[in-house]
Amino acid sequence: QSALTQPASVSGSPGQSITISCTGTSSDVGGYNYVSWYQQHPGKAPKLMIYDVSTRPSGVSNRFSGSKSGNTASLTISGLQAEDEADYYCSSYTSSITVVFGGGTRLTVL
Amino acid sequence: QLQLQESGPGLVKPSETLSLTCTVSGGSISSSYYYWGWIRQPPGKGLEWIGSIYYSGSTYYNPSLKSRVTISVDTSKNQFSLKLSSVTAADTAMYYCARLGSYFRNMDVWGQGTTVTVSS
Numbered sequence: 001q002s003a004l005t006q007p008a009s010v011s012g013s014p015g016q017s018i019t020i021s022c023t024g025t026s027s028d029v030g031g032y033n034y035v036s037w038y039q040q041h042p043g044k045a046p047k048l049m050i051y052d053v054s055t056r057p058s059g060v061s062n063r064f065s066g067s068k069s070g071n072t073a074s075l076t077i078s079g080l081q082a083e084d085e086a087d088y089y090c091s092s093y094t095s096s097i098t099v100v101f102g103g104g105t106r107l108t109v110l
Numbered sequence: 111q112l113q114l115q116e117s118g119p120g121l122v123k124p125s126e127t128l129s130l131t132c133t134v135s136g137g138s139i140s141s142s143y144y145y146w147g148w149i150r151q152p153p154g155k156g157l158e159w160i161g162s163i164y165y166s167g168s169t170y171y172n173p174s175l176k177s178r179v180t181i182s183v184d185t186s187k188n189q190f191s192l193k194l195s196s197v198t199a200a201d202t203a204m205y206y207c208a209r210l211g212s213y214f215r216n217m218d219v220w221g222q223g224t225t226v227t228v229s230s
Binding site for chain 2: 001003032034035036038040045046047048051052057089091093096097098099100101102103104
């Protein structure tokens with residue numbers, strides 16, 4: 001299975017909004033509403049930020065939102081804060097009953 | 111509060127078998143709502159799903175690792191384990207265990223991770 005495609009890096013200034021894309025195929029992202037997003041700070045375990053394309057777990061800021069169109073899912077972070085600087089990974093369930101991750105996107109808050 | 115803790119050797123020789131255990135505390139591994147999985151992250155690289163298991167013993171593996179991976183569960187000890195055979199330097203990584211929801215989505219509880227280095 002091939003990794004989902006994410007931009008290597010994105011950046012934004014405090015208060016701005018950024019969007020990270022995650023492109024797959026009809027066998028994963030496009031075929032199921034089971035896309036998740038994870039935030040990982042250096043030296044830490046990943047943290048679930050969004051699941052089922054757009055559902056936020058309890059305790060996750062509403063500045064984080066998710067969406068999907070066709071084979072591409074997106075994570076939007078509004079009102080950027082310094083603490084949002086981290087690596088972000090998408091994942092999707094696949095038709096082969098497996099999980100595939102994206103390559104990861106480094107978010108820099110300028 | 112549910113917690114997961116990985117344990118196992120931090121150094122494995124090439125061609126040998128990597129063995130890790132994840133101990134679940136604060137909840138039952140036999141819950142019908144969840145799966146349990148292993149994810150790894152080579153130094154400076156992204157996340158890779160290794161495989162998942164249900165408390166009944168049903169397993170699901172990454173096709174690229176399937177020939178070398180075995181994941182098992184011990185409900186009496188509230189633990190699940192990973193064995194990866196014939197390791198090479200490419201298997202050097204941080205190994206995480208995690209709880210997964212149905213369809214392997216929402217990996218909502220993660221262990222802190224354990225570093226495994228493959229070297230002679």
